[in-house]
Amino acid sequence: MTAPDPRFAGLSCYTANLAGYRAGEFADTPDRFADSVRVAVRTDLPEGQLAFSHHRVPLDRLPDGTRLAWATAPVDGVVESVDAELRRHGRVLVVTDNAALPWSPSAGGTAHAPHWLLVDDRRGDDWHVVDGFSGLLPAGEQEPYAGWLGTAGLLAAMTPPPAWRPEQDRRNALAFGFWMPPPAGGHPQWLVRTGSAGDEPELPGDWLLDEDAALEFLRDHVVAHPEAAGAHLDDLWAVAQHRTFRYRHLGDDGAVRAWADLPRALRFAVESARRGRPRSALVRTTFDHLRHLERDRSTTPAPAAERPPRQTL
Template sequence: MRTDSTMPTGVGLSCYTENLAGYLSARTPGSTDLLARSVRLAVDPATGAFSHHDRALNNLPGGRRLAYRGAIDAESALAGIDAELAEHGRVLVIADSGSLPWLTGSADDHAPHLLLVDGLGPDGHRHVVDGFTALFSNGSQDPFAGSVSDEELKDMLAFPHGLSPVHRTRNALAFGFPVAPPAYETYQWLVEERGTTKEELPGGPWLTGVAALEESARLLLADMDGDGSRGLLEDIWAAAQHHIFRDAHLLTAGTELSSAELQTVRSSTAKWRELPRVLRFAANSARRGRPRPSLVTGAFATLAELEAAAVPLHAVHGHRARASRPVRTRSHTMQGG
């Protein structure tokens, strides 16, 4: 592995969306604004699934979209990745977050993580960019840019036992609306193809706005009472990152806000930033046999109140808050918050 002298500057998004932003920046005009306007939390109470965007971010200009591809062996995967790289100059690949060489310490979990491959390094190896940064309970991850060998890339991309049901759901909904999984999960990447992903969520009803936050609290408390296998803390952490990014974009987009509006957005940002820490404390207390459900319900209640005040600002000041439009499902529509 050879590291570049300068590192990429991330924008603070989740492990899926951070490097998707890098891909879209060279492919979709106004992609930063598009990402900020897309932020919306929708929750399916029946399955505990989360959708973080109100449009299909894999839909590209010209009637094209990003779609998953998979291979059962590493050589076929590298060939497919190289073909996409030759045609489009960049390709998103799905890596194991716990196998990244630039990870300090250890990740909290082995999970799918998007990386951007954008060319060849000076040594002929593939050049990889990872703008994602995060703190974990046992370490941290900083942004990376550099060239990696075939063997290093194979190690990063290997999911020899496939994905868990939770991770499979996250992959399918990583772009906001369902994208079909690949036939093989051992090695995965994304390609551009003709077509458009429908902006319809499966089943339903899905909850948005204040109702989604209330449901998130209920699901999280149920998960804490059980074995924690649904990994809801990670979903809520991703939601927090996206909403912080949404608020920051509003504050830096040249929009004129009143003093009261500025305070509303800053208060929303502060509560989203604080939420993962509060919930991890509550989760650790529950593991020690001292559950603190009021911490969870109180944190979400406060956030719901601030979000109810902040969301209209994004709609009024150019952020078309499609979360206020019906959330389409395959069976019916429901009015979101």
């Protein structure tokens, strides 16, 4: 059994628990995750919708040549399948609904959100789970957690709502940094370790991979559509959290503070716009400050082999 790894505190629920999964076996996980961080945004979706890629390398691919792949089954087949994966590899990532997790401030509410959870032990009808995620949710502060869930509680948490919102579907499909949509069907889902090479990583659609261009686009998008940007506050929070993780890892406190300001500024701007008082200057100033900061630090581009081979269907 493990505990939440403080090195990954503040990352999204996908990344924090994926990092926890990998760190149990691969010591270079913090380096790999810090190096993977990027800001890329899809620009061709209708009605002002956006999609984000947070990783320049496909994180489903593990250093030993194996990879993680989606799995699904009706509820009556979940226990046997998850237990088999747990016995094979000592841990398994399962997809849950954050509103069904007892330690979440959203528990019992209607703010459904997909949430990855690490299962690393079983004793009879009890499963040991680790959740490295921490963050401020609309319902309150969520802290990292480790403890036991009964089978009924685990199955309840893994049972998805009738549908995720479109932006949540895109987050699920892009959790590893590249387009890898989960299976359809509305059944519980988890991740299995496989030796299969899988498809080449892709980003369907039109994407801004240059980070300065992506930040400029996001600045202009939020200025032009501040209320619509509210649907993407969680995505923009993840952009900032991944960047602060990277700079914490590099020991750059000034950059950490600058990126930590982004979610607060954007939430204030969105809420002000809803009250009829847009904060365009605040949005421009915040994004431009980050653009200058990134130029000064001149982050190293990914090797050509690690970039997606194509960006359109």
